[in-house]
Amino acid sequence: MIGSITGDRALFSFGRKTMAVAAVGAAVSGISGLIAGEEVNVEGESRDMLMTHRNLNFLVALAAGSMAFWRGRHERPNAAYLAAGVAVTGVLAYTAYLGGKIISEFGAGVAPAKGIYRPDAPALGAAPATEFAKEAATDLVHGVEHMVEEVSKGQIVPAPIGRPRKRRSSSARSASRANKIDPATRPTPGQPSAAD
Numbered sequence: 290m291i292g293s294i295t296g297d298r299a300l301f302s303f304g305r306k307t308m309a310v311a312a313v314g315a316a317v318s319g320i321s322g323l324i325a326g327e328e329v330n331v332e333g334e335s336r337d338m339l340m341t342h343r344n345l346n347f348l349v350a351l352a353a354g355s356m357a358f359w360r361g362r363h364e365r366p367n368a369a370y371l372a373a374g375v376a377v378t379g380v381l382a383y384t385a386y387l388g389g390k391i392i393s394e395f396g397a398g399v400a401p402a403k404g405i406y407r408p409d410a411p412a413l414g415a416a417p418a419t420e421f422a423k424e425a426a427t428d429l430v431h432g433v434e435h436m437v438e439e440v441s442k443g444q445i446v447p448a449p450i451g452r453p454r455k456r457r458s459s460s461a462r463s464a465s466r467a468n469k470i471d472p473a474t475r476p477t478p479g480q481p482s483a484a485d
Contacts, residue, residue: 298364305360312357315350322346323432324425325398330406334448335395340439341448342387345380347436352377387448 322343331339356373360366366374396402410424 301364304366308357308360312353315353319346319350320429323436324428327428327431327435328406328410329397330404331391331395331397335391335397337447338387338391339397340444341446342384342391343436344440344445345384349377349381349384
């Protein structure tokens with residue numbers, strides 16, 4: 290945007306290169322998010338938030354890739370490109386907010402809050418790299434399967450956007466965490482969940 294305002298050719302070049310880096314970063318982030326999403330224990334409202342977070346981030350990654358592709362073929366960004374960048378940044382900010390809320394309010398991924406689906410999952414560095422890679426690949430496949438399954442059911446943005454939610458009391462949050470699903474009964478892709 291600064292390059293467009295100043296007309297500085299060096300900034301145009303810098304913007305083109307950084308957009309490519311942003312697209313690669315969005316893809317890597319999306320892949321790691323799909324993997325991590327399979328290792329958290331979420332149900333109900335927190336599951337809806339996680340699906341919304343994941344699906345919107347997938348759209349952000351697609352948009353970043355499309356913008357990088359377009360930008361690689363044009364020296365100067367146009368108004369539509371800049372507007373798309375602002376919109377994508379807004380969606381990304383909202384998904385970051387949701388991600389933080391899923392952790393801080395629902396304890397997703399936090400062991401003391403029973404927010405970890407599989408506490409024995411291999412961790413990078415603690416397990417042999419091949420074991421970690423195998424488990425990550427399995428989680429990635431399941432993450433993609435879950436996303437496709439849920440989106441095909443119309444669950445694209447199940448957590449409301451812009452509508453304030455009634456804040457739950459700390460005792461309600463604690464009760465919710467105490468009732469997390471047992472990993473042994475968690476449905477695999479293609480199997481109906483308790484909510485179905």
